[in-house]
Amino acid sequence: MTxxxxxxxxxxxxxxxxxxxxxxLRLAGGKIYGLLGRNGSGKTSVLSAVSAFRPATSGAVxxxxxxxxxxxxxxxQICFVRDRVDAQDTDRVxxxxxxxxxxxxxWDEEYAQALIERFRLPVRKRxxxxxxxxxxxxxxxxxxxxxxxxxxxxxxxxGMDAPSRYAFYDELLNDYMTHPRTIIVSTHLIEExxxxxxxxxxxxxxxxxxxxxxxxxxxxxxxxxxxADTVAAFTEGRTVLGDQRLGGTxxxxxxxxxxxxxxxxxxxxxxDLGPVGxxxxxxxxxxxxxx
Amino acid sequence: xxxxxxxxxxxxxxxxxxxxxxxxxxxxxxxxxxNQYASYYRINPATAAKGFQQLVEEGVLYKRRGIGMFVSAxxxxxxxxxxxxRFFEEVVDAMIAEAxxxxxxxxxxxxxxxxxx
Numbered sequence: 001m002t003x004x005x006x007x008x009x010x011x012x013x014x015x016x017x018x019x020x021x022x023x024x025l026r027l028a029g030g031k032i033y034g035l036l037g038r039n040g041s042g043k044t045s046v047l048s049a050v051s052a053f054r055p056a057t058s059g060a061v062x063x064x065x066x067x068x069x070x071x072x073x074x075x076x077q078i079c080f081v082r083d084r085v086d087a088q089d090t091d092r093v094x095x096x097x098x099x100x101x102x103x104x105x106x107w108d109e110e111y112a113q114a115l116i117e118r119f120r121l122p123v124r125k126r127x128x129x130x131x132x133x134x135x136x137x138x139x140x141x142x143x144x145x146x147x148x149x150x151x152x153x154x155x156x157x158x159g160m161d162a163p164s165r166y167a168f169y170d171e172l173l174n175d176y177m178t179h180p181r182t183i184i185v186s187t188h189l190i191e192e193x194x195x196x197x198x199x200x201x202x203x204x205x206x207x208x209x210x211x212x213x214x215x216x217x218x219x220x221x222x223x224x225x226x227x228a229d230t231v232a233a234f235t236e237g238r239t240v241l242g243d244q245r246l247g248g249t250x251x252x253x254x255x256x257x258x259x260x261x262x263x264x265x266x267x268x269x270x271x272d273l274g275p276v277g278x279x280x281x282x283x284x285x286x287x288x289x290x291x
Numbered sequence: 292x293x294x295x296x297x298x299x300x301x302x303x304x305x306x307x308x309x310x311x312x313x314x315x316x317x318x319x320x321x322x323x324x325x326n327q328y329a330s331y332y333r334i335n336p337a338t339a340a341k342g343f344q345q346l347v348e349e350g351v352l353y354k355r356r357g358i359g360m361f362v363s364a365x366x367x368x369x370x371x372x373x374x375x376x377r378f379f380e381e382v383v384d385a386m387i388a389e390a391x392x393x394x395x396x397x398x399x400x401x402x403x404x405x406x407x408x
Contacts, residue, residue: 031337170330170333173329173330173333174330177329177330195335196334197335198335198338214335215298215299215300215338215341216298218299
């Protein structure tokens with residue numbers, strides 16, 4: 001079972017601060033989505049509203065066609081994973097796991113045990129005695145083993161070291177393939193996880209910047225490099241994301257697909273066309289000032 | 292064909308083509324499943340499926356319902372023919388252009404080729 005997510009004209013305000021600004025977004029569900037945005041772009045606010053952790057200031061959130069806020073039956077189907085554990089500091093890991101088992105209708109105990117072993121979680125320790133990495137490992141274990149139709153990882157694995165993060169990526173991918181569900185992963189470590197996403201959503205200042213298939217987005221940025229004048233002539237009138245010069249050479253990053261004809265022309269003019277990685281594209285699309 | 296836009300699914304398609312050309316994948320041999328491929332390369336299964344779909348459209352792979360993807364009987368020959376067509380333009384012409392830039396004469400190149408016989 002998977003759940004769709006629909007956000008309609010959503011605004012979330014904290015006092016005078018607008019965290020989410022009339023955001024409209026539809027995720028069909030059953031896929032792994034990447035939610036990208038800088039710190040303070042509104043990622044956590046949107047995900048909190050989707051998981052019923054906070055109400056919308058205005059607008060609507062629908063998960064599988066129902067409002068999640070104060071809807072207990074629906075929220076049991078939604079698992080929101082942060083990089084801290086939602087438990088008392090004095091609780092032992094075993095108690096936290098027991099609680100999850102009781103609350104989550106699709107909980108898989110065998111899988112939970114396998115993850116505990118893989119992340120070498122010290123189950124007898126209290127939450128207060130866990131390192132940051134272990135807290136992260138515990139949260140992702142809770143998130144994966146819950147097998148919730150809508151599972152959200154909000155930068156929940158950032159406290160883990162690189163080998164543990166990659167172990168998490170492998171578990172996420174393999175468990176998604178055997179138990180398809182809607183998964184949203186918010187991150188700024190795009191280079192590491194980008195290839196796991198079927199679709200990518202980019203937020204900036206509470207607004208939607210892009211929502212596309214990852215593969216389409218990957219083909220969307222082009223770095224045009226060559227003699228400064230030729231580059232300037234070729235990129236005129238296009239959406240320019242970035243610009244760099246080194247002596248007489250100029251490299252301009254443009255956004256938008258080029259036709260085969262345009263590519264041939266660029267080559268003929270002696271220009272070099274290079275791909276722009278997802279991480280670079282993200283940096284350009286959410287940069288403070290555009291040239 | 293341009294190599295400067297490289298979505299992952301195209302790289303997957305290229306990798307499978309290389310395996311067919313080198314003989315690592317024989318005709319009518321089954322290729323890894325989408326999920327095995329996704330898991331091995333740590334990529335989304337939809338991306339892997341897109342790469343396979345591309346090869347089905349090009350006639351390099353064929354689908355057997357409920358079983359999986361297989362290498363077409365004429366895939367290797369077809370890929371070799373395509374490569375041969377591009378060989379002179381992409382390899383030989385490029386070599387001659389480079390030789391001119393750095394001052395190597397065509398006679399020297401011919402001697403070298405003769406030596407490789």
